[in-house]
Amino acid sequence: MLFASLQLLITLPTNSNITKSLSLSLSLSLSLSLSLSLSLKEWIFEDLALLRVEKILMMASGYSNSPCAACKFLRRKCNQDCIFAPYFPPEEPHKFVNVHKIFGASNVSKILNEVLPHQREDTVNSLAYEAEARIKNPVYGCVGAISVLQGQLFRLQKELDATNADLIRFTHEGSSSLGLGHVHSDDFFNYPSNLSNDM
Structure with a gap:
């Protein structure tokens, strides 16, 4: 009951009468039970700490809530096991656009699956360089x-x-x-x- 009223307090506008009554009932219920208040605070802080740890782990693994540049460009859902996510971050959409324009997404996916995992970043950087060179010089590319x-x-x-x-x-x-x-x-x-x- 206390958790439900706390959620309502957060989602309702601050100037509504419902918010004032909920905040009053929340403050009364919290003042009646100090131990409940402490456990609620501990629970909230533990939950926030857990969310931060999960976010850090997802960022370290290359997965975040926002889709990678490849999935965003291809208009598909970006899963945790997306092969493009670690190498085409959402902040660099031009990198995937160039690679896709020259090599195609399925070919890049095949190349990345054939390469050892520790060599994939270098492979993607090489593909991105070659694609950019080919766009600048369509005849000779990086050979030029x-x-x-x-x-x-x-x-x-x-x-x-x-x-x-x-x-x-x-x-x-x-x-x-x-x-x-x-x-x-x-x-x-x-x-x-x-x-x-x-x-």
């Missing part, structure tokens, strides 16, 4: 990005080789103009032994 980076690496390597060749040439020209003969490039920064410090 790799090709661009390889081209930059090749140009930088050629520039480095040319700079090293210039450095060796300048060190050779500098040593021959001083009459020192051939100086190896490793010895360029060492002080030549045939020049004295008393100059």
Whole structure:
């Protein structure tokens, strides 16, 4: 009886006469039985603590009351055993939209079921990267990005080789103009032994 009146007190608007009478009856019944009041408080706090623990456990397992981005996009109910829930959180709907657009939900589900559980997060991140690259560059996808980076690496390597060749040439020209003969490039920064410090 006390629990029912407490629930009504919470759900009714604060300015109604029913609320005032319920709060009066609730305060009278609580003042009559102090031990009942303490047990009610303990019960409420235990229940709240249990709800918090359940919420933390559900968040840790990747399941929450709101559907994952995949189930929300596919307009289906998100169960606790949803394979998409840990990897497509509701806060990142674009991630699943891109993956679904390129690979399809059933193919992604098959891929995730074939992969070991500890490799699934990396698999989803790889699929998301490939899908985003394919959307940005429909012809080459992520291979286009790799090709661009390889081209930059090749140009930088050629520039480095040319700079090293210039450095060796300048060190050779500098040593021959001083009459020192051939100086190896490793010895360029060492002080030549045939020049004295008393100059």
